[in-house]
Amino acid sequence: MSASSKGHPVNSLAEQLLLLFTSWLIIQFFWRKRTFKSLYNIPGPPSDSFWSGNTNQFFTRHGASFQSHVAFDYGPIVRLHGLFGRPMLYISDPKALHNILVKEEPIYQESSLFIRLNYLVFGRGLLATLGEQHRKQRKMLNPVFSVNHMRRLTPIFYDIIHKASGILRAGMAAEVSKGAQELDALHWFGRAALELIGQGGLGYSFDPLTEQVPNAYGDAFKAIGPAIQGLNSHVRLLHEFAEMGPAWLRRAVMKVWPSKRMRDAVKIVDTMDMASKQVYESKKLTIQAGDEALLQRIGQGKDIMSVLMKDNMKASKEDRLPESEIIGQMTTLMFAATDTTSNTLCRILQLLATYPDVQQELREELLTAGAADNLSYDELNKLPFLDAVCRETLRLYPTITLSTRMPIQDTILSVGEPVNGVDGRVMKEITIPKGTEIVIGSLGCNANKEMWGEDALEFKPRRWIEGLPAAVTNAPIPGVYSNLMTFLGGKRACIGFKFSEMEMKVILSVMLTTFAFEPTDKPVAWNVSAVWYPTVGTESNIPEMPIKIRFLQEVSV
Numbered sequence: 001m002s003a004s005s006k007g008h009p010v011n012s013l014a015e016q017l018l019l020l021f022t023s024w025l026i027i028q029f030f031w032r033k034r035t036f037k038s039l040y041n042i043p044g045p046p047s048d049s050f051w052s053g054n055t056n057q058f059f060t061r062h063g064a065s066f067q068s069h070v071a072f073d074y075g076p077i078v079r080l081h082g083l084f085g086r087p088m089l090y091i092s093d094p095k096a097l098h099n100i101l102v103k104e105e106p107i108y109q110e111s112s113l114f115i116r117l118n119y120l121v122f123g124r125g126l127l128a129t130l131g132e133q134h135r136k137q138r139k140m141l142n143p144v145f146s147v148n149h150m151r152r153l154t155p156i157f158y159d160i161i162h163k164a165s166g167i168l169r170a171g172m173a174a175e176v177s178k179g180a181q182e183l184d185a186l187h188w189f190g191r192a193a194l195e196l197i198g199q200g201g202l203g204y205s206f207d208p209l210t211e212q213v214p215n216a217y218g219d220a221f222k223a224i225g226p227a228i229q230g231l232n233s234h235v236r237l238l239h240e241f242a243e244m245g246p247a248w249l250r251r252a253v254m255k256v257w258p259s260k261r262m263r264d265a266v267k268i269v270d271t272m273d274m275a276s277k278q279v280y281e282s283k284k285l286t287i288q289a290g291d292e293a294l295l296q297r298i299g300q301g302k303d304i305m306s307v308l309m310k311d312n313m314k315a316s317k318e319d320r321l322p323e324s325e326i327i328g329q330m331t332t333l334m335f336a337a338t339d340t341t342s343n344t345l346c347r348i349l350q351l352l353a354t355y356p357d358v359q360q361e362l363r364e365e366l367l368t369a370g371a372a373d374n375l376s377y378d379e380l381n382k383l384p385f386l387d388a389v390c391r392e393t394l395r396l397y398p399t400i401t402l403s404t405r406m407p408i409q410d411t412i413l414s415v416g417e418p419v420n421g422v423d424g425r426v427m428k429e430i431t432i433p434k435g436t437e438i439v440i441g442s443l444g445c446n447a448n449k450e451m452w453g454e455d456a457l458e459f460k461p462r463r464w465i466e467g468l469p470a471a472v473t474n475a476p477i478p479g480v481y482s483n484l485m486t487f488l489g490g491k492r493a494c495i496g497f498k499f500s501e502m503e504m505k506v507i508l509s510v511m512l513t514t515f516a517f518e519p520t521d522k523p524v525a526w527n528v529s530a531v532w533y534p535t536v537g538t539e540s541n542i543p544e545m546p547i548k549i550r551f552l553q554e555v556s557v
């Protein structure tokens, strides 16, 4: 039996643990108050809970409206409460974002949780490396994402999209008398996006797009996002041990981890890894057999990985990437390319169905340009309204809103628009303590009224044709893609944004010259996740996006 400082008996282990935990919390509370003192003067929403702060409002699946509230109601620098009241920042000020992602990028790094989790799931690809190793990988990969390479990939994209639209046409022809028919756009775009990155990225076919054929590799990529979602607390605990002991021991621990969800995730990761290795080995043999052999393969050796592997073989010793990192890139690319683009396409289709005048204007532009006969990459890129519809959707609905950075040292961040402190002080710079989690405010930067005008929150593709406000064009927005933060900016910006843009444009050009789209009565809800996804209603766990579709001949063009 032990005694507390006041002399009352503390008679059980549970009570002792509680005492210890309470003391730890009190120490943490005062330590945080002192360490993060500089951040408490920044305005932001009140904490929702002592334990979880605002995290259960912001990072939750149902966080869409809270994220908008944070993005638009407190100014461009917002203080949030993290776990146990630890302050976090949401930053959408363009100058501050430029400092974080470009000018002072070495200070503001991806969190170790992000890097370790990505390493465990995808291997040592771009999403799991930092500093020099990341720079070396980007240098090797940049050329295969160039415009020239995209031009070479465009015909492969058309083949795939025509196949997908062909099955839709055949399916609908059987029931054409019923008029507009409902289909799950996410299912179709998901299949198409996987096949596009499969053939264009890996030179590998997942899906013949004729009938539903099971493919464990493809299924693993579709399953990994939802599998990781919901493992947040396990992942935070595991990441503490991610580099402890030999790899075989960590693997053995994961296999007996007391959570079925976690064990399922491990199986999915194993499937992705094994299949990536197989694709890699077979590609290596083909490359060694010479160009003639490559020509016989899917994608005729034009796919990203074939080109990368050939370049890597020719590269100098310092620049060459080890095999494990090439395999890591394959898994990373497959993941990064699939849901991002298909979910954005669903958003575009939903908007086109909601705004029939925009849909019609886009269709007219496509038909006039001859899109029914496969426009080239350059021809597609010259269509102003197609471009405007894509940009406007990406502006209002960035599909990734949980990207964070963390300073590795105490630092001072200068901001464009001074921050009005809670105590009335005006701040032109903010002292940010080491380890402060910073959410990159893509939505806030893409759509705040001070920069974009009073109609900032309206879907108006024409704004891109009529000219953006000077407040936008003069702002130092660091986005890699046209004044937008959707693909981020700086050294870790999305490497695949041109691939994604082309994919969207090819799909829209084929779909809109064949079909017309209308909304359904079903309530489509958009859920926050690593990549936002649609469901029917807010409670369903099934990602889907019902939409009504009819043959174009039935509607007047």
Ligand code: HEM
Binding pocket: 126, 127, 138, 197, 201, 332, 333, 336, 337, 338, 340, 341, 344, 398, 399, 400, 402, 403, 404, 486, 487, 488, 491, 492, 493, 494, 495, 496, 497, 499, 500
């Ligand atoms: C609408 C579609 C897409 C959006 C909105 C998007 C957005 C993003 C964002 C925001 C990041 C930065 C993540 C972070 O650091 O927290 C990123 C990184 C990345 N994206 Fe995309 N992406 C899209 C499509 C694609 C496609 C099609 C590919 C590949 C073909 C791709 C490959 C990658 C890769 C490899 C990275 C990691 C880059 C690095 O760390 O150097 N993405 N993407």
